[in-house]
Amino acid sequence: MIPATAATALDFARVRADFPALDQEVHGRPLVYLDSAATTQKPTAVLEAIDNFYRRDCANVHRGVHTLSQRATVAYESARTAVKEHLGARDSREIVFTRGTTEAINLVAASFVRPRLGAGDEVLISAMEHHSNIVPWQLLCAERGANLRVIPIDDRGDVILEEYERLLSERTRIVGITWVSNALGTVNPIREMIATAHSRGIPVLVDGAQAVPHLAVDVVELDCDFLAFSGHKAYGPTGIGALYGKRAHLLEMPPYQGGGDMILSVSFERTVYQEPPHRFEAGTPNIAGAIGLAAALSYLEGLGAEAVADHERRLLDEATRKVLEVPGARLIGSARHRAGALSFVLDGIHPHDIGTILDAEGVAVRAGHHCAQPVMKRYGVSATVRASFGVYNSSDDIEALVRGLHTAREVFS
Amino acid sequence: MSELRDLYQQVILDHHRKPRNCYVMSCATRTADGHNPLCGDTVKVYLRISDGRIEEISFQGSGCAICTASTSLMTESVKGKTVAETTQLFRTFHDMLTGVAAEQGLDLGKLMVFEGVREYPVRVKCATLAWHTLKAALDNSGSPASTESSSSTA
Known part of the structure; x- marks a missing residue:
């Protein structure tokens, strides 16, 4: 959990200077990066942590008595502790490194749910899930003859x-x-949804991919059974993420993949598996990725969860207000409580065309279905424009976005 | 802005706003559905073919300006052409968009307005979805055209 320090405002100029990729021009215009929900840019601290590992400490983990291997092992396991601290978990053994949210969800589907899912049983998800929290369940339900049920959302975008x-x-x-x-x-x-499920003895997996970059997380307080997230959406590298799982669950789960590093002993007759979390980390892990992720979480903690949330809340409010002032703009999703991203459409201009026009102005947004086609269908659109925010965005970025939207209207006038 | 005008030429904007041959054809002899899974664009092409010649062509669908205008202009370009001529025209059009120097290309006529799309590689599929769909209808394969290859669903 990020310590609840006094809410000091972000030193914006300093934060922005921490992200070297932001200092470039695109099509002759300063880059305005509003696609952090797809992936965030990386601060120098993360780049340096990865660079240091490869320059100094590069060795395999959990084997070898030589110095570099010991350094690599310490760094990798320290990264696990850093994730545990950030999520507010009690025990580092509750943190499994994965490739990202998708793999973490697949792991839970394969090792936790599959053994307890029979024909006619049900998996319950919501209508606003990312494909990564739909397709693994569909595959599993098809295999087991189980049914996928979907919690509907209202017009605002609330369950x-x-x-x-x-x-x-x-x-x-x-x-x-x-x-x-x-x-x-x-x-x-x-929190409320978890409590409701638990009152009926049903476990809950939380997809935290878009939450970890924006909100303070405390898995003990939430009492979730599992929480999955990706490093690259939280200022860390791609190809690394983590699954938090309650110790009692992880202990009863069979391995997800077989291979090296997840075993205690192997013979052709019998293999004894490691305890969690290593039981679920077959093969040489993404060591540099884990180290980079720890650096990213440390960077976020340095900014302060409250300061980050406050900064991004103000950006989202301002962007919502200003985008809605553009003639023909319509918000897709106006839930009571929102974070991180603004989805909208403009009358008569397809999001793809808006995306191309904004790009010509140096403004990077996502135009498309955002890997959430059922959500698009719910709102009767095939795509939206999504502007999403990170700690490095400012009012200037929102103004560039709005200017770009006016250009789009001009091109299509 | 001038670069954007190369992409969004007036002819394209005009066909986007008022697509030609945009209707359901009840007497179609061939139809095919097209889909770009990356952006959600969909198009359905209707054909009435007689003696190896496209007598009538129409479409329905939803997509971006490039996709809609390309479909609309395609219907104008291939109406009255033989199947062989249409296939050749698609090849020439595709070569122009992908920057391949056509050796014996046909005169693209109005379709040249899409030349600017070449500078936007991610938009090439928007301009070719209709043509892939037309080809599927001509091949009468019965399977929907897609800008991506696909496998069965779960």
Whole structure:
């Protein structure tokens, strides 16, 4: 958990200077990066941590008595502790390194849910999930003859809690719910939803991919059974993420993949697996990635969770107000509580065309379905423009976005 | 702005706003659906072919300006052409968009307005979705055209 320091405002100029990739021109214009929900830029601290590992400490982990291997092992396991601290978990053994959120969800589907999912059982997700929290469950349900149930959302983009309670049944084996929607920006009342599921003895997996970069996380307070997130959306490198899982669950779960590093002993007759978390980390892990992720979380903690949340809340409010002043703009998703991203459409101009026109002005946004096609269908659009924010964005970036939207209207006038 | 004008030429904007041959053809002899899974653009092409010649062509769909205008202009370009001529025209059009020097290319006529798309590689699929769909209809393969190859669904 990020310590709740006094909410000091971000030293914006300093923060921006921490991100070297932001200091460049695109099509002759200063880069305005508004696509952090897809992936964030990386601060120098992360780049240096990765660079240091490869320049000084590069060796394999958990084997070898030589000095470099010991350094690499210490750095890798320290990164696990850093993730544990950031998530507010009690025990480092509750943190499994994965390639990202997608792999973490697949791991839970394969090792936790598969053994307890029978024909006619149910997996419950929401209508605003990213494909990564839909498809693994679809695959599993198809294999087991189980049913995927979906909690509907209302016009604003909030889950309908009465429907959620109605859908929790005796057959529900797990609830998979995103904390923050990547397509709508909705912040779900997951603490309440977890408590409701637990009152019926149903475990909950939280997709934290869009939450970890923006919100303070405390898995003990949330009481979630699992929480998955990706490093690269939280200022860390790509190809690394983590799964938090309650120790009791991890202990009962069979391995996800087989290979080196996840075993105690191997013979052709019998293999004895490691204890969690190493049981779930077959093969040489992404050591540099884990070290980079720890540096990213440390960077975020240095800024302060409250300062980050406050800065981004103000940006989102300002962007919402100013984009809605553009004639023909319509918000897709206006949930009571939003974070990180703003999804919208402009009358008569397809999001793809807007994306190209904004790019010509140096403004990077996402135009498309955001890997959430069911959400797009819910709103009767095939795509939206999504502007998403990070610690390095400012009012100037929002003005560049709005200027670009006016250019788009001019091109199409 | 001038670079954007090379992409969004008036002819393209005009066909985007008022697409030609945009209707459901009840007497179609061939149809095909096209889909770009990366952006969600969809198009359905209707054909009435007689003696190896496209007598009538129409479409329905939703997409960006480049996609809609390309579909609209395609229907104008291939109406009355033989299947062989249409296939050759698609090849020439595709070569122009991908920057391949056509050896024996046809006169693209109005389709030249899409030349600017070449500078935007991610938009090439927007301009070719309709043509891939037309080709699927001509091949009568029965399977929908896609800008990406696909496998079965879960």
